[in-house]
Amino acid sequence: MRSVRASAPQLAAIEPYDPKYIPADVMISANENSLDVPFEIRREIEHEIRKVPFNRYPDPLANDLRDMIAEANGLDRDQVLMGNGGDELLFDLALAWGGPGRTFLNFPPTFSVYRNNAQLTNTAIVDVARKEDFSLDEEAILARLAQGDIDYAIVTSPNNPTGGLATGNIVRAMLEASDALIMVDEAYFEFSRYTVRPLLEEHDNLVILRTFSKAFSLAGVRMGYLLGNSAVLNEFKKVRQPYSVDAVSQAIARIVYANRAQFEKGIDAIIEQREVVFDALNSLEGVSAFPSDSNYILFKLDERIDAGKVWADLLEAGVLVRDFSRSAGLENCLRASIGTPEENERFLQELVRIVNMT
Ligand code: PMP
Numbered sequence: 001m002r003s004v005r006a007s008a009p010q011l012a013a014i015e016p017y018d019p020k021y022i023p024a025d026v027m028i029s030a031n032e033n034s035l036d037v038p039f040e041i042r043r044e045i046e047h048e049i050r051k052v053p054f055n056r057y058p059d060p061l062a063n064d065l066r067d068m069i070a071e072a073n074g075l076d077r078d079q080v081l082m083g084n085g086g087d088e089l090l091f092d093l094a095l096a097w098g099g100p101g102r103t104f105l106n107f108p109p110t111f112s113v114y115r116n117n118a119q120l121t122n123t124a125i126v127d128v129a130r131k132e133d134f135s136l137d138e139e140a141i142l143a144r145l146a147q148g149d150i151d152y153a154i155v156t157s158p159n160n161p162t163g164g165l166a167t168g169n170i171v172r173a174m175l176e177a178s179d180a181l182i183m184v185d186e187a188y189f190e191f192s193r194y195t196v197r198p199l200l201e202e203h204d205n206l207v208i209l210r211t212f213s214k215a216f217s218l219a220g221v222r223m224g225y226l227l228g229n230s231a232v233l234n235e236f237k238k239v240r241q242p243y244s245v246d247a248v249s250q251a252i253a254r255i256v257y258a259n260r261a262q263f264e265k266g267i268d269a270i271i272e273q274r275e276v277v278f279d280a281l282n283s284l285e286g287v288s289a290f291p292s293d294s295n296y297i298l299f300k301l302d303e304r305i306d307a308g309k310v311w312a313d314l315l316e317a318g319v320l321v322r323d324f325s326r327s328a329g330l331e332n333c334l335r336a337s338i339g340t341p342e343e344n345e346r347f348l349q350e351l352v353r354i355v356n357m358t
Pocket of ligand 1: 031084085086087088111156159160185187210211212213219222223224
């Protein structure tokens with residue numbers, strides 16, 4: 001049998017994305033919504049799916065959804081673009097604005113997918129690290145942008161996994177510091193109730209990423225979207241897979257979006273529970289939680305406690321959180337999504353038991 005020649009050289013530095021998704025009683029590792037789509041909405045979805053012709057290609061741009069989202073955001077159809085989850089649109093960003101000889105400005109610690117996409121597309125990466133409290137280093141960012149060689153940057157607001165918001169002022173300053181395309185990743189914006197959407201009126205180099213995976217309980221369906229100016233989105237259209245958003249997902253997302261007001265109560269509950277979990281974590285000796293505007297909380301264990309071991313002990317007790325303890329800038333940190341009150345209580349109980357034993 002012939003051996004196989006090596007894959008593209010840029011893959012050597014890349015590990016396949018592994019969310020470490022292990023079945024557990026309490027799944028609070030992936031920032032999902034613990035509550036599935038309400039039963040009545042699921043019934044409506046089933047009815048809608050019955051009408052989908054499976055033998056025909058879907059509408060490639062999902063124009064019905066674009067119209068709904070455009071209307072809700074005071075925009076036109078050509079200022080909205082759908083994707084197979086936010087992930088596809090993040091990849092498309094690297095394809096369209098990255099590449100050999102191009103440069104991506106990253107603000108670690110943040111979502112690791114950005115870096116991977118840059119590596120995959122042979123895009124140079126410039127890091128401007130966050131400050132100790134994980135806020136953005138505005139001075140350093142603006143100075144770096146002013147050099148004029150940055151092609152695109154991604155500002156995550158709220159940031160994953162650290163939880164804090166980027167304010168409109170810092171985003172505006174970035175938009176004015178250069179002509180780089182600035183993506184603001186608002187995957188979790190419904191939990192902060194804060195958006196930089198107003199900045200779109202005056203800034204052609206802004207594009208906003210959103211997703212149905214979190215607030216709208218559709219992580220399993222894969223639906224994300226961009227808001228931006230039509231010329232920018234036209235470049236995304238050139239690199240996207242024509243049929244990435246399938247007909248069934250389009251039908252599901254239409255019904256969910258039409259019923260989005262029904263998700264508000266669940267979002268309120270998560271915001272309320274976030275305070276409960278934050279206070280409980282900070283009242284524990286040896287644990288400090290970072291303030292969050294999102295549906296998860298990052299917390300750091302002091303050096304006497306091995307976070308990797310706490311992660312394993314929690315899993316043993318049926319609670320899956322995310323282990324960042326070996327990630328640069330996040331040493332000895334774990335992240336827990338905000339679940340239902342019962343899930344949060346079980347997580348906190350087990351954490352108290354485990355930390356008190358060490
Ligand atoms: N951006 C951030 C910051 C995320 O955390 C995620 C999901 N983990 C995404 C984008 C992409 O989400 P999805 O592909 O499910 O829309």
